[in-house]
Amino acid sequence: MSDQYPQRILPKAALRRWLERLLVSHRLVGPVADTETVTSYRPVGPEPMLRLSGPRPTVSPKAHLLPQTETLFTFQGSGPALALTAAAPDATPTVVFGVRPCDARALRRLDDVFLGRTERDVHYENRRQATVLVGLACATPSWGCFCTSVGGSPAGTEGLDMLLTDLGDRYHVAVLTPPGEELAASAETVEATANDAEAVRAQHAEAAARMPPEFELEAALRNVRWEAPLWAQVAERCLACGVCSFLCPTCHCFDMQDEVTPDGGVRFRCWDTCQFSEFTQMGAGHNPRPTQTERARQRVSHKFKYLVEEFGRAGCTGCGRCVERCPVNIDIRAILREFAGEGQ
Amino acid sequence: MTEDRSLYLPNLAVIDRIAQETWDTKTFRAVFSDPGLRDAFTYHPGQFQEVSVFGVGEATFCLASTPTRSGYIEFSAKRVGALTSALHELSEGDVVGIRGPYGNWFPHEEMRGKRLLFVGGGIGMAPLRSLLNYCLDRRSDFGHIDIFYGARTPGDLCYTEEFEAWRNAPDVNLYLAVDKGDERWTGYVGVIPRYVREVAPKAENAVAITCGPPVMIKFTLPELQQLGFTDEQIITTLEMKMKCGVGKCGRCNIGHTYVCLDGPVFTYAQIRRLPQEF
Numbered sequence A: 001m002s003d004q005y006p007q008r009i010l011p012k013a014a015l016r017r018w019l020e021r022l023l024v025s026h027r028l029v030g031p032v033a034d035t036e037t038v039t040s041y042r043p044v045g046p047e048p049m050l051r052l053s054g055p056r057p058t059v060s061p062k063a064h065l066l067p068q069t070e071t072l073f074t075f076q077g078s079g080p081a082l083a084l085t086a087a088a089p090d091a092t093p094t095v096v097f098g099v100r101p102c103d104a105r106a107l108r109r110l111d112d113v114f115l116g117r118t119e120r121d122v123h124y125e126n127r128r129q130a131t132v133l134v135g136l137a138c139a140t141p142s143w144g145c146f147c148t149s150v151g152g153s154p155a156g157t158e159g160l161d162m163l164l165t166d167l168g169d170r171y172h173v174a175v176l177t178p179p180g181e182e183l184a185a186s187a188e189t190v191e192a193t194a195n196d197a198e199a200v201r202a203q204h205a206e207a208a209a210r211m212p213p214e215f216e217l218e219a220a221l222r223n224v225r226w227e228a229p230l231w232a233q234v235a236e237r238c239l240a241c242g243v244c245s246f247l248c249p250t251c252h253c254f255d256m257q258d259e260v261t262p263d264g265g266v267r268f269r270c271w272d273t274c275q276f277s278e279f280t281q282m283g284a285g286h287n288p289r290p291t292q293t294e295r296a297r298q299r300v301s302h303k304f305k306y307l308v309e310e311f312g313r314a315g316c317t318g319c320g321r322c323v324e325r326c327p328v329n330i331d332i333r334a335i336l337r338e339f340a341g342e343g344q
Numbered sequence B: 001m002t003e004d005r006s007l008y009l010p011n012l013a014v015i016d017r018i019a020q021e022t023w024d025t026k027t028f029r030a031v032f033s034d035p036g037l038r039d040a041f042t043y044h045p046g047q048f049q050e051v052s053v054f055g056v057g058e059a060t061f062c063l064a065s066t067p068t069r070s071g072y073i074e075f076s077a078k079r080v081g082a083l084t085s086a087l088h089e090l091s092e093g094d095v096v097g098i099r100g101p102y103g104n105w106f107p108h109e110e111m112r113g114k115r116l117l118f119v120g121g122g123i124g125m126a127p128l129r130s131l132l133n134y135c136l137d138r139r140s141d142f143g144h145i146d147i148f149y150g151a152r153t154p155g156d157l158c159y160t161e162e163f164e165a166w167r168n169a170p171d172v173n174l175y176l177a178v179d180k181g182d183e184r185w186t187g188y189v190g191v192i193p194r195y196v197r198e199v200a201p202k203a204e205n206a207v208a209i210t211c212g213p214p215v216m217i218k219f220t221l222p223e224l225q226q227l228g229f230t231d232e233q234i235i236t237t238l239e240m241k242m243k244c245g246v247g248k249c250g251r252c253n254i255g256h257t258y259v260c261l262d263g264p265v266f267t268y269a270q271i272r273r274l275p276q277e278f
Helices: A012-025 A101-114 A122-129 A178-184 A194-209 A217-223 A229-237 A243-247 A292-311 A321-325 A332-341 B035-040 B082-089 B122-137 B160-168 B192-199 B214-226 B268-273
Strands: A008-011 A027-033 A039-044 A069-076 A083-086 A094-099 A131-136 A162-166 A170-175 A254-261 A264-271 B011-022 B025-032 B048-053 B057-062 B073-078 B095-102 B115-121 B145-151 B172-178 B206-211 B234-237 B265-267
Touching: A008 A012, A012 A027, A012 A094, A012 A170, A094 A101, A101 A122, A101 A131, A101 A292, A122 A131, A131 A178, A162 A178, A162 A194, A170 A178, A170 A194, A217 A292, A217 A332, A229 A292, A229 A332, A243 A321, A254 B057, A292 A332, A321 A332, B025 B035, B025 B082, B025 B095, B048 B073, B048 B082, B057 B073, B057 B082, B057 B122, B073 B082, B073 B122, B115 B122, B115 B192, B115 B214, B122 B145, B122 B160, B122 B206, B145 B192, B160 B172, B172 B192, B192 B214, B206 B214, B214 B234, B234 B268, B265 B268
Parallel strands: A027 A094, A094 A131, A131 A162, B115 B145, B115 B206, B145 B172, B206 B234
Antiparallel strands: A008 A170, A027 A039, A069 A083, A069 A264, A162 A170, A254 A264, B011 B025, B011 B095, B025 B073, B048 B057, B048 B095, B234 B265
């Protein structure tokens, strides 16, 4: 926990007033109950009803930084009169509230790709710079969660501007960055006591203890390799539905397509996945990844080998959504456990 | 170009000339609509661009023209899918979008003073044509040039209008080959690897630049090695499915190598170190 800022306490009774103040100056995005069992991050209006208890939401807040579909530009007219109009930058000041530590870390991985690796992607950058992330420590990890196996923690602060910890009738508020400090200024907080700090430590430790590491990360990273019989075994079960990618907070691959309208059209980008056969299929028919075996290898190796080689950190933050939502129970933890166990 | 310009926003260009190369391949000459860009746009042989047909989409094409001839760019497209079919439907005067240039290029600086061996097959001649015409425009910078160019039939050879210029350039030999001739074909009939073996170009102080169907490259490599070419002396350009061209969309990687950023030009020594997935 950062010592740079004093730790504060926000009584739960004051939460609603804080959120409503934030709404005056920001678009507020938070976890909303879609159904009894499905929670996703959505923009909320006055009287926000946020689902802040329980395990991390079903869907990550990725779409608010990298929308599932997004217009890049529009075109009007045809022939020599054709003209392009760039999409207006989306830089609305936004607070994403109740971000879980795994999802905040995941945004740092998206930063690597969209803000680093040569040129910046301004569509992503505009939203990213206008977004403040208010974190919420995970008290009750879900059954597929494994952040502790990939260098994270249910109370990790990487990528967050602020971290809240639910202490029953109050939130402990740890400010982490200047934008976080600015947001916290409008909350009716009091100074945290030594007892509060102790309660926070205990809760964080308890949550982490419920998720003992599933595998030794260093060993898994060392052993993930091109020629492994495991890829074919995974591929045999895989339905190529892509749900792992679409729920993954770090998957960022996209497609770009045109849609025609009566007076022109739009070029949009949309999420895509290496699990689809068309992903690498070339116009003349050749496909360098012809079967699901190559695609299984690509997804796991991209996260646990190629990104590590490129940026020095794995492209997985252990949110476990792919584990829980795979219709055929492919469990990336088991894959990594197998690699980690080799040669021991 | 402002700093905050979208990476994905193309520049408009007018197609001012369309050449029917073969029954299924056309070469498009495009002139940027923005006069400033027309003069400022420069590139290296071997780089690629993203071409938009608005309403259909965008696809990757290597630059087939040379930066030594400015004011326009050219690319060749074989009609294979939705985007190339739409391109083939265009008329002179139509507008396309162009993003680029992207990727690395043939190391023409390092090729100075060396003998050059071009080995192209079919539409694979397009990127080689960029480098070849570049070298011919700066003829004194380079040594002897051998050009091997093969196609299935005489009707499948591209850039036939330029053969005379290539053949007549100083210290250049043009070796054309077809798998199957016709009544008018008087040239070589047979596959490129065998032709290369028969002519036996020297490897000493030479660079071989090859692009074409995988089967041609597969059988040409051993011939080049037999002639003494090392893996570092053989250069090729890889084709992968691309969308963004700038390392974001995540589909052209071979292992951790992004073909759009680290390629498309590789030496055969580099290719040997890549996972074999292309």
